[in-house]
Amino acid sequence: MTDDEIRGIMFDAFAAGTDTTSNTFCFVLYYITHHPEVKKKLLDELRTVFKDDLSRPVTMDDLNKLRYCEAIIKETSRIRPTVSMVSRFGDQVDEVAGYKWPADILFIMYVRGINNNPRYWKDPEKFNPDRFYDPKEIEKQQKFAFTMFGGGVRMCLGRNLAMIEMKILLASLYRKFDVELVDMKAPLHVTTSTVTICQHLDVRMIPKTELC
Template sequence: RTYQILARLELTFKYTSYAQIQEKALAVLHGYTDNVIQSRRKELTKTDSQNDLSENDVGQRKKVAFLDMLLQATTTDGQPLTDLEIREEVDTFMFEGHDTTTSAMSFLLGKLAKHPEVQKKVYDEVRNVFGDDPSKPATLAMLNELNYLDLVIKETLRLYPSVPMFGRKMMENHDIDGTIFPAGSNVIIMPYIMGRDPDYFEDPLEFRPERFAVETSAEKSNPYRYVPFSAGPRNCIGQKFAVAEIKSLVSKTLRHYEILPDFCEEPEKLYSEATLKNEKGVMLRLKKRSSV
């Protein structure tokens, strides 16, 4: 829809074949989410959560699942959220974090394979935090100690943002370099282009995680130069979870395997289907570590 005029406009989109494809796909997705919501609503109706306390629960703050919070939440006027409002929030958490995290993980592992010196630094850091037991479960506190891996994730997302472009609608007029953009204009922001701009990043095509460690990095000097998760009040709601998930998967993988490049490396052919992908995938080899 981004590239085709007739598909982009709501007035004409409904007459295209894309509309039928979208309708069928949404019916499957929404049907699954609605079933989850209705099933959980019935369970909560059967159970009086206020009376569901054991002696061990007294004085402790009870952990509540995200869906339960939505089902029990109310609006400012005291009304419960509608099923549609709940579904929109659940859809965001269930579906928007899958392809994006997969994309980031693929490109990150690919970069570790091509840069063994970076991989060694990450592996050494992982061993310092987790010790020599590869089966040791990760905790959030442990993941937060993986500072160098943080830099590697940022550098990967600079070159390969999971969402290479996203849109925003201007709510008021803006004067940018003498050009007036009226309120209501749709603007496309391209993290992929920004991350490879030499005005923002020195030697932009060089994979150098340490660039994010310095105080003069583009991220710190101007947070709107580095926007793989967008920025401002409408930034990615799952940003911290995504980073923790990537750290958990990478640390687990490196404790068991050394990541090696494919025997036949082919040039990258990137394309976007909402998320950034390589045409032939990211081909890797895994070598089991002798200590495992």
Template sequence: MTDKEIRGNLLDIFLGGSDTTASLFCYITYYVCKHPEVKQKMLSEIDSVLPNFSDKIYKQEDLNKLNYCKAVVMEAARLMPPISIGIRHITKEFDIAGYKWPAGTNFHLNIKGAQRHPEFWNNPEVFNPDRFYNNENDTSQIIIWGGGKRICPGKSLSTIESLLFIALVYKNYNVELVNPNDPLKFVAAMVISCSELKVRISPRT
């Protein structure tokens, strides 16, 4: 890669990854607060893996041990992918799904639809991190980051950021939805942005 390409990728990571990661954390918070059993299992893992964790002590190898928290991230990203559409452009003729597509065709991939499709997921509308924690589903089935040589260069950064946010917030604070019965509020375009999430935060004792 040239220096210009490297700079472009880094810019995409930090600019393209800020709003999407922020929205993903909102979705994680919403679903965790709606499912107390998930929240308790997540807190138990954080307390077990990071007993002395604080905002001044952070090691990536410790965060990588948060397997259930990682499953929570994957399941929230499955149900509410911050990126709703993937775009692919073919430069030569291809046979796809029984049709012959000419060079120059653009494909828009319905990421949210694919990640909730009942042919590939059991109870697709249910928030269930165990589907990843128990290896019922491979995390490679989450396609918001793309795949192959076109995979998002910020995938690892996004995952680590989400785990760090979970550890920092839930280790130190009790987080509850102000209105638990309110639906999740978001604005859907190419990016599915969380538009409003009202939470009540208090120190965790």
């Protein structure tokens, strides 16, 4: 590869992979702290996978077992997607969804609307990671009722890395710390453009001596 290609690839990873992952993680913490029953199930899973060990490194095998961690991340991204819209430019006359569209048109898919559409999701306003265990809900994801990383040929190419990063961070954090919000009554402070940014989230991290 040329220096320019290497620079371009690094830029893609930094630009597309930093804010997306870090903001998603802030939303994950916000929803866990507001749902003690979810936190309990998360700790149960961590205890099952890591036993009493608070510090051994996370392995690939562990990652495959952290299914509830993954469900929390997906449910957070369903209810509060970090990338709330995805666009496509049509440079030719086309037919989409039974309609004829002129050339040079920008299609914007409102991800947050799809992910929270009551036609596809029961009680969409409820934060319920369990729905990602339900085979029927998983089937809906395949029909694009859930979009976290876009779709088709331009789908996020960092999606597997992002999920690995967030699962490792979630497991590592809750193995060693209890996480509390400084102000439980404060709403999420966000600004939305292409990426929804968590402007600030004040958390208190209390070191743990055992996984409970």
